[in-house]
Amino acid sequence: MDGDRTLxxxxxxxxxxxxxRAYNEEKHLPALFDGLAAQTYQDFETVVVDSxxxxxxxxxxxxxxxxxxxIDQHHFTFGHSLNVGVQHGTGRFIAIVSAHTLPVDADWLAxxxxxLKDERMAMVYGRQMGRxxxxxxxxxxxxxxxxxxxxxxxxxxxxxxNANSAVRxxxxxxxxxxxxxxxxxxIEWAKYWMERGYQxxxxxxxxxxxxxxESWAQVRRRYYREGQAARWIGxxxxxxxxxxxxxxxxxxxxxxxxxxxxxxxxxKAPEIARFRFEKLIGTVKGVWDGSxxxxxxxxxxxxxxxxxxxxxxxxxxxxxxxxxxxxxxxPGDVLIKVAYVGVCGTDLEVFEGRLxxxxxxxxxxxxxxxxxxxxxxxxxxxxxxxxxxxxxxTAECVQSCGTCxxxxxxxxxxxxxxxxxxVLGLNGAYAEYVIVPWRSVHHIPEDVPLQRASxxxxxxxxxxxxxxxxxxxxPDDFKRCVVxxxxxxGHLCAQILALRGHCVAVYDRDPARLSYFDGMxxxxxxxxxxxxxxxxxxxxxxxPDVLDKMLHNSGPGSVLLLLGLSYARHEFNFGxxxxxxxxxxxxxxxxxxxxEEAVRLLPQLNLDAFIQKxxxxxxxxxxxxxFRQRRYLKIQMAIDDLLDRVHVLREDQGQSGLSVTxxxxxxxxxxxxxxx
Numbered sequence: 001m002d003g004d005r006t007l008x009x010x011x012x013x014x015x016x017x018x019x020x021r022a023y024n025e026e027k028h029l030p031a032l033f034d035g036l037a038a039q040t041y042q043d044f045e046t047v048v049v050d051s052x053x054x055x056x057x058x059x060x061x062x063x064x065x066x067x068x069x070x071i072d073q074h075h076f077t078f079g080h081s082l083n084v085g086v087q088h089g090t091g092r093f094i095a096i097v098s099a100h101t102l103p104v105d106a107d108w109l110a111x112x113x114x115x116l117k118d119e120r121m122a123m124v125y126g127r128q129m130g131r132x133x134x135x136x137x138x139x140x141x142x143x144x145x146x147x148x149x150x151x152x153x154x155x156x157x158x159x160x161x162n163a164n165s166a167v168r169x170x171x172x173x174x175x176x177x178x179x180x181x182x183x184x185x186x187i188e189w190a191k192y193w194m195e196r197g198y199q200x201x202x203x204x205x206x207x208x209x210x211x212x213x214e215s216w217a218q219v220r221r222r223y224y225r226e227g228q229a230a231r232w233i234g235x236x237x238x239x240x241x242x243x244x245x246x247x248x249x250x251x252x253x254x255x256x257x258x259x260x261x262x263x264x265x266x267x268k269a270p271e272i273a274r275f276r277f278e279k280l281i282g283t284v285k286g287v288w289d290g291s292x293x294x295x296x297x298x299x300x301x302x303x304x305x306x307x308x309x310x311x312x313x314x315x316x317x318x319x320x321x322x323x324x325x326x327x328x329x330x331p332g333d334v335l336i337k338v339a340y341v342g343v344c345g346t347d348l349e350v351f352e353g354r355l356x357x358x359x360x361x362x363x364x365x366x367x368x369x370x371x372x373x374x375x376x377x378x379x380x381x382x383x384x385x386x387x388x389x390x391x392x393x394t395a396e397c398v399q400s401c402g403t404c405x406x407x408x409x410x411x412x413x414x415x416x417x418x419x420x421x422x423v424l425g426l427n428g429a430y431a432e433y434v435i436v437p438w439r440s441v442h443h444i445p446e447d448v449p450l451q452r453a454s455x456x457x458x459x460x461x462x463x464x465x466x467x468x469x470x471x472x473x474x475p476d477d478f479k480r481c482v483v484x485x486x487x488x489x490g491h492l493c494a495q496i497l498a499l500r501g502h503c504v505a506v507y508d509r510d511p512a513r514l515s516y517f518d519g520m521x522x523x524x525x526x527x528x529x530x531x532x533x534x535x536x537x538x539x540x541x542x543x544p545d546v547l548d549k550m551l552h553n554s555g556p557g558s559v560l561l562l563l564g565l566s567y568a569r570h571e572f573n574f575g576x577x578x579x580x581x582x583x584x585x586x587x588x589x590x591x592x593x594x595x596e597e598a599v600r601l602l603p604q605l606n607l608d609a610f611i612q613k614x615x616x617x618x619x620x621x622x623x624x625x626x627f628r629q630r631r632y633l634k635i636q637m638a639i640d641d642l643l644d645r646v647h648v649l650r651e652d653q654g655q656s657g658l659s660v661t662x663x664x665x666x667x668x669x670x671x672x673x674x675x676x
Contacts, residue, residue, distance in 0.1 A: 013090050013091070014043055014044050014045040014090065014091050015043040015044065015091055015092060015093060015113070016041075016043060016044040016045075016091040016092075016093040016094070016095050016109070016113050016166070017044065017045050017046075017047055017085075017086070017088075017089025017090060017091035017093070017094050017095070017169075018036065018044050018045065018046045018047065018095045018096075018097060018109070019047050019049065019082060019085035019086060019089060019094060019095070019096050019097075020032065020046065020047065020048045020049065020065070020085075020097055020098070020099050021049050021051070021078070021081050021082065021085065021096075021098060021099060022048055022049065022050050022051070022053060022057050022061065022099040023050070023051045023052065023053055023057070023099075024053045024054065024055045024057060025053070025055075025057050025099035025100055026053075026055040026056040026057050026060060027100075027213075028099055028100040028101075028102075028211060029048075029057060029060050029061070029064075029099050030060055030064070031102055032097070032099060032100075032101060032102060032103075033046070033060075033064045033065075035102050035103040035108075036103070036109070038103075038106050039103065039106055039107070039108065039109045039110070040106050040107055040110055041107070041109045041110035041113070044091065044095065044109065045066040045067070045089060045090065045091060046064070046065045046066050046067070047065065047066065047067045047068075047069060047085045047088045047089045048061035048065040048067070048068050048069070048085075048099075049069045049070075049071065049081045049082070049084050049085040049088075050068065050069070050070050050071070051070075051071055051073055051076045051081055052070075052071075052072065052073035052076070052379075053378070054306065054326065054335055054337070054378045054379050054433065055337060055378060056337065056376070056378070057099075058070070058378075058389060058390075059376075059389075059390050062390075067088045067089070069084050069085060069087075069088045071084055077179050077180070077181065077182065077185070078162070078177075078181070078182075078183060078185050079176070079177035079178045079179040079180070079181055079185035080177075080179040082096060082162065082177045082185065083176045083177055083179060086169065086172055086176075089169075091169065092168070092169050092170070093113045093116050093166055093167075093168060093169065094166060094167050094168075094169055094172060095109060095112055095113060095165070095166045096162045096163075096164075096165045096166065096167070097163065097164055097208065098162075098163040098164075098210065100210070100211045100212070100213070101128075101163060101164065101208040101209060101210050101211065102208060102209045102211070103207070103208055104127075104129065104207035104208060104209060105207070107205070108126070108206050108207060108208065109206075111126070111203055111205040111206035112124055112126050112164070112165075112166045112203060112206035113166050115201045115203060116166055116167075116168055118199075120197075120198060120199050121168075121198065121199050121200075121201060122167065122168060122171050122190070122193035122194070122198035122199065122200060123160055123165060123166070123167045123168075123186075123189065123190050123193065123198075123200045123201075124165060124166045124167075124200070124201050124202075124203050124206070125159075125160045125161050125162075125164060125165040125166075125186070125200070125201075125202055125203070126146075126164040126165070126202075126203050126204070126205075126206030126207060126208060127146045127148075127164070127202075127203075127204040127205075127206065127207040127208070128142050128145070128146045128161065128163060128164055128207070128208055128209075128210040129142055129143075129146070129207060129208070129209050129210065130142045130143075130209070130210065131209050131211060133211070133213075134210075134211070134212065135212065135214075135219075135271060135275050136255060136258075136259065136264075136268045136271055136272055136275070137251065137252075137255045137271070137272050137275040137276060137279075138212060138275065140251070140254070140255055140258060141251070142210065144251075146202075146204065147204065148204050149204065150201070150202060150203060150204055150205075151201070151202040152199050152200075152201050152202075153190070153194065153199065153200040153201070153202065154194060154199060155191075155194045155195050158187055158190060158191040158194060158235055159187060159190065159200070159202075160186040160187055160189065160190035160200055161186055162185065162186035163208070163210055164206065164207075164208045164210070165186060167189070171193060171198070175189065175192050175193070177189055178233075181229045181232060181233070182225040182228050182229050183222075183225035183226045183228070183229040184226055184229035184230055184233060184235075185229070187229075187230075187233060187235060188229075188233045191233060191235070216274060216278050219275065219278045219279065219282065220278040220279075220281060220282040221282065222282065223278070223279050223280075223281075223282030223283045223286065224282040224283070224285050224286040225286065226282075226283070226286060227282060227283040227284070227285065227286020227287040227288075227289075228286040228287070228289055229286075230286070230287060231286070231287050231289075236287055237287070238287060238288060240287070241283075241284055241287060241288070244280065244283055244284065244287075245280060245284075248276050248279060248280045249276075251276060252272065252273070252276045255268075255272045255276070256269060256272060259272065306325060306326040307323050307324065307325055307326065308323070308324060308326055308431060308432040308433045309321055309322070309323055309324075309431065309432050309617060310322060310324050310368045310427070310430060310431030310432065311368055311369065311370075311430035311431065311617060311620055312324070312366050312367070312368055313350060313351050313365055313366060313367050313368070313369060314365050314366045315353070315365050316351070316352055316353030316358075317351070317352065317353075319351055319620070321617055321618050321620070324431075326433060327435070329379055329380075329381050329435065330381055331381040331382040331383040331384075332381050332383045332384065332437055332438055332439075333381045333384075333435050333436065333437060333438065334377055334379070334380050334381065334384060334387055334393075334395075334435070334436055334437075334438045334441050335377070335378050335379040335380070335433055335434075335435055336375040336376065336377055336378065336393060336395070336429075336433065336434050336435075336436065336441075337375050337376050337377075337378045337432065337433055337640060338370075338373055338374075338375040338429045338431060338432060338433065338434055338639040338640060339373075339374050339375045339376065339450040339451075339454070339638075339639060339640050340373060340374050340375075340450055340451055340453075340454040340614075340636050340637065340638055340639065341370040341371075341372060341373040341428070341429040341430055341454060341636065341637045341639060342372035342373070342454050342455065342457075342458070342488075342610075342634055342635070342636050342637075343623050343624065343627045343634070343635040343636065343637065344371065344372055345627075346369075346371070346423055347369040347370065347422070347430075347624070348624055348627065348628070350367060350369050350422075350423060351369070351624070355423070357424055363424050363425065367422070367427060367428075368422065368427035368428050368429075368430050368431050369422045369423070369428050369430050370421075370422040370428035370429035370430035370431070370434075370637070371397040371420065371421045371422040371423055371428050371429065371457060372397075372429075372454055372455065372456075372457040372458060373394060373395070373428075373429035373434065373454055373457075374392070374393070374394045374444060374450040374451075374453035374454040374456070375392075375393065375394075375429070375434070375450065375639075375640075376390060376391065376392055376393070376450075377389055377390060377391045377393055377441075378433070380438065381438065383438075384438040385438070387438055387441055387443075391443055392443065392444040392446070392450060392453070393441050393442060393443055393444060394441075394442055394444060394453055394454070394456045394457065394595075394599075395421065395434075395436040395440045395441050395442065396421070396440040396442070396457070396460075396590065396591070396592065396595055397420050397421045397422070397423065397457055397589065397590070398418060398419075398420055398421075398589040398590070398591070399418065399419045399420065399421065399426060399436075399437060399440060400417070400418050404416060404417065420589075421434070421436065421440075429639070430617065430620065430637060430639075431617075431639070432617075432639060432640065439592075440592070442456070442592075442595045442596065442599050443599070444456070444599065444602075445599065445602070445603065447603055448602045448603055451611045451636070452602060452607045452610065452611060453602065454636060455488075455492075455602070455605075455607055455610050455634070456595065456598050456599060456602060457590065457595075457598075458488055458489055458492055459492055459496075459598035459601060459602065459605065460590035460594040460595045460597070460598040461489060461563070461587075461588070461589065461590045461594075462489055462492040462493045462496055462563075463496065463590065463594045463597050463598055463601070464587055464589065464590045464591065464594045465493070465538070465561055465563050465585075465587035466493060466496060466497065466538075466561075467594070468561065468585050468587050469536055469538070469559060469561045469585060469587075478501050478502050478503070479502050479503070479535040479536050480502070480503045480505075480533060480534045480535050480536070481497050481502050481503065481504050481505070481534060481535065481536045481537075481538065482504070482505045482506070482507060482531065482534040482536070482537050482538070483497070483504065483505070483506045483507070483538045483540060484506075484507045484508075484528065484537065484538065484539050484540065484541055484546055484550065485507070485508060485539065485540035485541035485543075485546075486506050486507075486508035486510065486513040486514055486516070486517075486524075487508075487513070487540060487541075487630075487633070488610065488633050488634050489540045489563055490506065490508075490538070490540030490541075490563075491506075491513075491516060491517075491609070491633060492605070493538050493540060493563070494506045494517070494522050495520065495522070495605055495606065496601070496605075498520060498521045498522050499604060499605075504521070504522045504523065505522070505523040505524070505525060505534070506522055506523070506524050506525070507525050507526070507527075507528050508524075508526065509526055510630065511526065512631070513630075513633065514526070516609040516633055520606065528546070528549060529553075531549075531550060531553040531554045531555070532553065532554065532555035533555065534554065534555065534558060535555075535557075535558060535559070536558065536559050536560075536561065537550050537554055537558060537559070537560045537561070538560075538561045538563060539560065539561070539562050539563060540563045547560075547562070551582070554582060556581055556582070557581045557582065558582050558583075559582070559583045559584075559585065560582065560583065560584045560585065561585045561586075561587060562584065562585065562586045562587070563587060563588075609633040609634070610633055610634040610636075611634070611636065612632055612633070612634075613626065613632045613634075613635050613636070614635075614636050614637070614638040615635065615636075615637055615638065616637070616638060617637055617639055620637065623635050623637060
């Protein structure tokens, strides 16, 4: 909060409480707070009422609002959420604004609350305007409903709108908002006090931009709710429906005429027709229904839509980004908003159907890939312990049952019921959200950006393999080690071995990959020879010819660690293995202990080469194509880089508080953005 706000709060209770209802409003909420900070009238506090958001809404509210109140989705109605917000406020005036709105100018709040100082006034509602990104017909509806002339309403001219309104607390205490209504709680409240001699004023000088980014299903549901509520409170009857149809028909032709004048007929005509249809159908069905839905599941679907974007593989060579419905969170699960996910060869093997479980029909589609990821927790199940909303986390790929004989021996990868995130049976992190069991979640240190934290799974896999390699080594027994293959996994193995003081060399035919070791205590070679000088050999290629050469050309008593997962059918002569006391060790996946060690190790590793190239989710085909070219050590999908950019700004600029950093990310002038 700025200095004026701080001074006011220190001197006295604020005159006005600004109540903001929010559900998944991370896109719009920071800009609304920017608009509030720019107001000339500053004698106010802010209260955000969250109705079960699963994005960053609550984190933004904790940073920027004076108070955050939460209600369960199952208890949500518009009236209930407002009553909770008013209860958490202290002002004698209550300003109400939707989270997806923006003040038109710096005097919005002053104009909104000023009329309430007249004792005859119960409620004020302000002007609402659309923007260029609004649906064309809704933009015109705003013009028709909220004109430029000020009006003082009296009975029976009942109207109000809580997307932009203000009421007196003393009157609210005598008659709170109706919590049973599915909508129009604002009109019911205005009607109640107007019938008792009070006035409601429409103040066009108190203007906001109202941003509705709704699907067509959401448009129909909105008008369905309002139609039901209008019938409940007696301002609309079934006999009024023919008038509704006539009005929408007139608006339809009027909208088309406006589109013609603006030379947008071809672009806007389909949208105009769809909007008028959905609005009319929703209104008719709502008014026609005799009572509000008693089924709580149906009621919740009317109010909420939990949808998210994800990449879905439907079969070999068939994948697309789609909107999915988020399933209910189980008591032991955690919902994570994904920041970054690394592209892995396994993702492409699943996509192409080459991975063994898919070739043998042991695994099936559809599946969302992605197992190397980082993000923030946005919701936790009832039985979750030690994990809170807002925590920066990653999660294990391998999900074992924990009870079978293999799991009791801690041989997690041998579990017959094993599932793997984004690989086998569990949807992964090529998505805005991913659900994982809470026991597989690991916290990321605050000094590690989420970009780098997405490498944690790879580090854990490397650590597990090296742990098996070093099983019979003495603590101070430093070895001569060679890593064959300077891809992402081989690169990390070489770095970790060097950190532990071993003598390390890396073989790779690609000089660009070897160049990533410049400045490190690692030797690099392009020719696969002189293998006899090494005690330990790590293969990170999965190439059977490379393995054959390592078997025959390594020295007596050497140990071979196989980390590559793509070995094809090949004939090997194991005589050299037995005759020269050589050992082969295989390793795959990682368990909780390796993840914990990986998290601790992240700050010590040089991960610059892993954060050079990023793609958006919709660009997955480009990302996969570039991955096949092997031009980068790691390619990442930036699902929601705002989660990390906030953290980076805090570190780099020495700023504290999301209110500062989110504003920094939106560099355009506030009111210029409102006009766009």
